[in-house]
Every structure is written in C-alpha cells, then in structure tokens.
Amino acid sequence: MSLLTIKYFLSEAFKSLYRNRLLTFATIANVAICILILGAAVLLTLNASNIIDNLESDVEIVAFIDKDLADSDEDHLKNKIEKIEGIKSIDFVSKEEGLKRLQEKFGGLEYDLGSTLEENPLRNSFEIQVVDPHQVPEIAKKVEKLSGVYKVNYGQGVVEKLFQVTKWVRIVGLVTIVLLAFGAVFLISTTIRLAIFSRRKEIYLMKLIGATDWFVRMPFFLEGVFLGLIGAVIAILCLAVGYGSIIGHVDTVMFFSIITDMGLLINIYLILLGAGIILGILATYFSLNKFLDV
Amino acid sequence: MLVQFYNVSKIYPNGVKALDDVSLKIDRGEFLFLMGPSGAGKSSFVKMLFREEMPTRGQIFIASRSIVRMKRSEVPKLRRNIGIVFQDFKLLENKTVAENIAFAMEVVGSPHRQIKKRVTQVIKQVGLEGCENTFPGQLSGGEQQRVGIARALANEPLLLIADEPTGNLDIDTSLEIMDLLYDINRKGTTVIMATHARELVKAAHKRVVMLEKGQIISDTQNRYEEQPI
CATH class of the missing domain: 3.30.70.3040 (Alpha-Beta Plaits)
Structure with a gap:
C-alpha cells in the first residue's frame, strides 16, 4: 500500500466527516453518551460488588x-x-x-x-x-x-437474605451492561449506515470501476474508528472528572468504601477507549456489507 | 474473441425471464449496437458483462476467461478492463471534472504522476480542455456525458460498455457523442452500446443485435443493410 493510498483514505475519511458534519457531530455525541452510560454502569457495578465483597467477607x-x-x-x-x-x-x-x-x-x-x-x-x-x-x-x-x-x-436468616440480595444486584448490573453495549452498537451502526447511505452512489461507482472491497471499506473504517475514538475520549473525560469529584466527596462522608485504585480506574478507561474503537469498526462493518454486494 | 455468451439464461427470483438461451460472440475491435424494446433483456445482458449480475444458466467468457466461475476477489480485476458509460452519467457532484476522472484511477491504485498525465490525455480526447476544474452541475448534458466517457477511458479498457449513453440527450448532442464513441472504437477499443435510438443505429452501419423477450431475434453480423428494423 503506497503512501498516496493512505493519504487518499485519510483525506476521504475526513472530507466525508466534514461534509456530513452534522451527522458526524450527532454520531460522536451518540457514542459519547453510550460509552458514558456504559462506563457509569461498569463503575457502579464494580463499586456495588466491592461493597458486597466487604459485607460478605465480614460473615x-x-x-x-x-x-x-x-x-x-x-x-x-x-x-x-x-x-x-x-x-x-x-x-x-x-x-x-x-x-x-x-x-x-x-x-x-x-x-x-x-x-x-x-x-x-x-x-x-x-x-x-x-x-x-x-x-x-x-x-x-x-x-x-x-x-x-x-x-x-x-446470623442465621440474615446471611441467606444478604446473599439473595447481592446475587440479584450482580445479575441486574451485568444485564444492564450487556443491554447498553447492544444499544450502543445499534445506535452507532444506524448513524454510520446513514453516512454510508448518503454515499451509496459513490460506493456503487467505485465497485463498478473495479475497486476492491477493502479499498471501498477503508475510508469508512477510518471514519468509524475516528467517531468511536473521539466519542470514547469525551465519555472518558466526563467519567474521570465526575468520578474524581465523587471520590473527593464520598470518601469523607459515607461509611462504605468506593474504588479509588488509580491503576484499576485507568484500566477501565482504557477498556472503554478500546470499546469505542471496536464499536466503530463493528458498526461500520455491519453497515457496509449490504452496499458492497455489487 | 473478446466476448462469448454460451446459452445464457437469466431468470430473476420473481420469475421474470430476462434472457433466454442467448449465444453470441463479439470480436476484439468490434462496434456493436444492442437494440430492443424495454424489458427485452438489454440491461441484464449489459450487467452480466461486468458481473453486476450472474447468469442463471450458461457461460460467459471475456478475453477467454469464464466470468461465471470467477472468484469474487477477481471481479475488480475484470472490471478494470471494462469502461462503463451510464445513461444518467453517474458523476460525483462534489468533485470537479478532473477529480471525477482521476477518481477512476485512484480507486484502482494508480500512481499519482500517471493519473495526472492520463487525466490530461483523456480530457483532450473527449474535447473538454478548459473544463478541468468545473463541477458537473455547471456543464451541459452532452459535456457531462463526455466526462462520463473520459472516466470510462481513464484505465485504458479493452471493452467500453455504453448503456443508453444518449438517452438523456438531444439528437445533435447524441450525434457528437456517437462520433466520440466511433473515434474510441477506431483507436482499438471494443464498444458495446445498448440503445433505443433507431436513427443513430441506422446512420452508423455497424453490427446490430436485436433482443426481444430475452432472445436474439436478429444479428446483422456487420451486414446491417440487409436487416429491416
């Protein structure tokens, strides 16, 4: 792959992002909100199970x-x-x-x-x-x-009830995260599908001229990755600032301990970043295949 | 022999029989008109040449290669040897004339310097010097079709397929476009043109294949004058 080709992909991706800037903005906001909710759910579940672990180990x-x-x-x-x-x-x-x-x-x-x-x-x-x-x-x-x-x-009776409650807290937390992840993929792929739909004439033409599938896909993937990445970065910034201020307040007031381990938090943020990129790629892949079949 | 159709039939999932046992050979360097009423199978015939559609039965060879047995990954290579001219031009409105032509070479990964050189060449060939940086919306229909032809020529195809290229143009402009296509044919490119325009075909004295209800009802084989239309 020549340098010119890479330049072509990048310029096509960014031209399209700029040309459809309203759509670009909507998608980024979309991804950011999804990942923000996803991240909040992950942090909430982790904290809940942290508290539960502490309670349980006291038994x-x-x-x-x-x-x-x-x-x-x-x-x-x-x-x-x-x-x-x-x-x-x-x-x-x-x-x-x-x-x-x-x-x-x-x-x-x-x-x-x-x-x-x-x-x-x-x-x-x-x-x-x-x-x-x-x-x-x-x-x-x-x-x-x-x-x-x-x-x-x-603590006969009480212990059994505690375990019952903690089991349900875990199940509900997990189900919420899975549902939100599905929701995120669906929303992003819908938005990218719109972007692709507005360029279906171009894709059709490229295919008839003799462009390979990956050549057609590449600018869209770059677009998807960029949208996922920027959305994730915005979400992570919001999450880091928000959670940071919660740590500052809760730590001194509440009786229970919340997760403050920076290493773990950074890992969570990195995973969310990866999730954003993967969501972008997956959503693009699913949206594009229909139009490539020429 | 550039194009060979052997007993080709095309039946769509909804039961419509677009082509019925069609066999045909087209030599290198030929100029062939494909005629027939709407729904006779012209579009299906044309689309099978660059494998936008696959035959239900039969074999198609282009330059001695079966395009029915061809793998999906080999299709781009086939299409790079075929230039396609559309009735509705299919130009990208947000690209200039030069960019539209260059686009055809960019998507097949041609080097930058070669693109620049070739774009200048084909713009001259179709007679659009001075319009390089104009957008399609600012051009007349005939000029837009010239851009479409230039784009089809950019990758120096063996075969040029024109599907109703004059369908949206008036008669004078159509004649100019025909002159351009004859000129391309004289330089060695095989041309297949599907059309409704009897006047153009009559004046041309080229091979005419008539389709009706998916079957070839006449083929002049370069002896156009003997066939009534």
Whole structure:
C-alpha cells in the first residue's frame, strides 16, 4: 500500500466527516453518551460488588463450646473443625475474652459486668472464617454436628437474605451492561449506515470501476474508528472528572468504601477507549456489507 | 474473441425471464449496437458483462476467461478492463471534472504522476480542455456525458460498455457523442452500446443485435443493410 493510498483514505475519511458534519457531530455525541452510560454502569457495578465483597467477607461462624469440655478436648475439636473443607482460619476465644469484648461493647467503664454477674455466663468459643462466604450456612451445619459444640451462630436468616440480595444486584448490573453495549452498537451502526447511505452512489461507482472491497471499506473504517475514538475520549473525560469529584466527596462522608485504585480506574478507561474503537469498526462493518454486494 | 455468451439464461427470483438461451460472440475491435424494446433483456445482458449480475444458466467468457466461475476477489480485476458509460452519467457532484476522472484511477491504485498525465490525455480526447476544474452541475448534458466517457477511458479498457449513453440527450448532442464513441472504437477499443435510438443505429452501419423477450431475434453480423428494423 503506497503512501498516496493512505493519504487518499485519510483525506476521504475526513472530507466525508466534514461534509456530513452534522451527522458526524450527532454520531460522536451518540457514542459519547453510550460509552458514558456504559462506563457509569461498569463503575457502579464494580463499586456495588466491592461493597458486597466487604459485607460478605465480614460473615463468620461462631461456634460455642460445651461448658464442661476439657482443654484437651477443645484442642481436639479445633483440629476437627480445621479439617472441614473451606475453612480459612479459626480463632479460639476464651469466655474471659468474650466477657471483656462484651464489656467494651457496653461502654467499658459505665457498667461493670464482671461485678454485676456473679459468674461468667459465657462459653469458650471458636470464631471461624471461611474461604467462600457463600458456604457459611453449609459449613456451620457441619460444625454444629461435631460433639462438644453447644451452638453455632452466623446470623442465621440474615446471611441467606444478604446473599439473595447481592446475587440479584450482580445479575441486574451485568444485564444492564450487556443491554447498553447492544444499544450502543445499534445506535452507532444506524448513524454510520446513514453516512454510508448518503454515499451509496459513490460506493456503487467505485465497485463498478473495479475497486476492491477493502479499498471501498477503508475510508469508512477510518471514519468509524475516528467517531468511536473521539466519542470514547469525551465519555472518558466526563467519567474521570465526575468520578474524581465523587471520590473527593464520598470518601469523607459515607461509611462504605468506593474504588479509588488509580491503576484499576485507568484500566477501565482504557477498556472503554478500546470499546469505542471496536464499536466503530463493528458498526461500520455491519453497515457496509449490504452496499458492497455489487 | 473478446466476448462469448454460451446459452445464457437469466431468470430473476420473481420469475421474470430476462434472457433466454442467448449465444453470441463479439470480436476484439468490434462496434456493436444492442437494440430492443424495454424489458427485452438489454440491461441484464449489459450487467452480466461486468458481473453486476450472474447468469442463471450458461457461460460467459471475456478475453477467454469464464466470468461465471470467477472468484469474487477477481471481479475488480475484470472490471478494470471494462469502461462503463451510464445513461444518467453517474458523476460525483462534489468533485470537479478532473477529480471525477482521476477518481477512476485512484480507486484502482494508480500512481499519482500517471493519473495526472492520463487525466490530461483523456480530457483532450473527449474535447473538454478548459473544463478541468468545473463541477458537473455547471456543464451541459452532452459535456457531462463526455466526462462520463473520459472516466470510462481513464484505465485504458479493452471493452467500453455504453448503456443508453444518449438517452438523456438531444439528437445533435447524441450525434457528437456517437462520433466520440466511433473515434474510441477506431483507436482499438471494443464498444458495446445498448440503445433505443433507431436513427443513430441506422446512420452508423455497424453490427446490430436485436433482443426481444430475452432472445436474439436478429444479428446483422456487420451486414446491417440487409436487416429491416
């Protein structure tokens, strides 16, 4: 391919963009809005699942031990629990430690639980962390069956509901992103189809004169790529500025943490940029084939 | 032999039979009129020459190559050897005369210097010197058709196909266009011209093929005078 040919493609692409400048502007705005919504949906979903992850990882199992169990039996029990599949860590909490925590919860000095209660009513316990929070109910059941375990507590009922909610948040987020991506391809290809339609006479002529398919396609691809690229850049700038100011405000006010990892954010922006280019190419490809069949 | 049609039939999906078992040979350097009423199959015949349409049955050879068996990727090469002149000119309104002609060479990837030289040459050949930077909208119909012919000649085709080239022109202008086509033919290019214009054909004394209902009903084979029209 000669330098002249490349120059021809570029000049054809930009001439056409300029000639149909209203259409060009509409398409870029179109792409920008699509990618902006797509990016916002991605950030929202990522943040939601980040919060969900934090909530989920807080779920743990507390196994209370029979009061009259000997120390050696407690060690034995600990070994047994550790052998259950999916256990991440296990901590022994003595009843004295438990009482101390309870006291702290009640404000430390204001109530002296130790003197109010004649003897410590608590039991020794194990705090069990699991690898996959979704397995908590299942593992809790196994722990409960072991001899020496008095009772198991993991927020029964609440945990199941939390998992139900988080599952739906994830599904809805994913479906939204997929739908928006389809919408973006459809809108861009419609706009590019209009641009191509206004030049169908030229395409027909080029084909009859003996232009190859790729020669006809190339300026349109450059156009599509340019439209996708500029649209994506505008969307990413808006997203970066908007999200940046959200980080600045939310971080100090809200109780939950949002994603501030710059590396991850830059990756998301780069992916959106790539998405813009790919959308442009795909949309052009689908729009052009019909007119090339001469 | 430049063009050979062997038992070519064309039936459209809607059932219309445009060509019915047509066989025909056209020599290099010939000038051939294709005549017949509307719907006789002239357009289908012409469109099959540059494979805008494929025959339903039969074989077509151009310069001894079957264009029926030709791969899709080889079609551009075939078309570069064929110049096409249209009834409605099909000029690009936003390009000047010179740009319209250069366009035909740009799309086949000719080098810049060659394009410049050739464009000057064909503009002179069709008699449009001085109109290089004019836009088609500013030209008369006859002048626009000259641009169309110049564009068809730009890539030095073996075969020039003119589909009703005078259909939109008055009789005097038509005669001028015919003179230009004879001149091109004299320089060695084979010309196939589909037309309704009996007066032009009568005056020409060239080979005439008459189509009706998709069949060849007469072919003068260079003996035009013997055939009644």
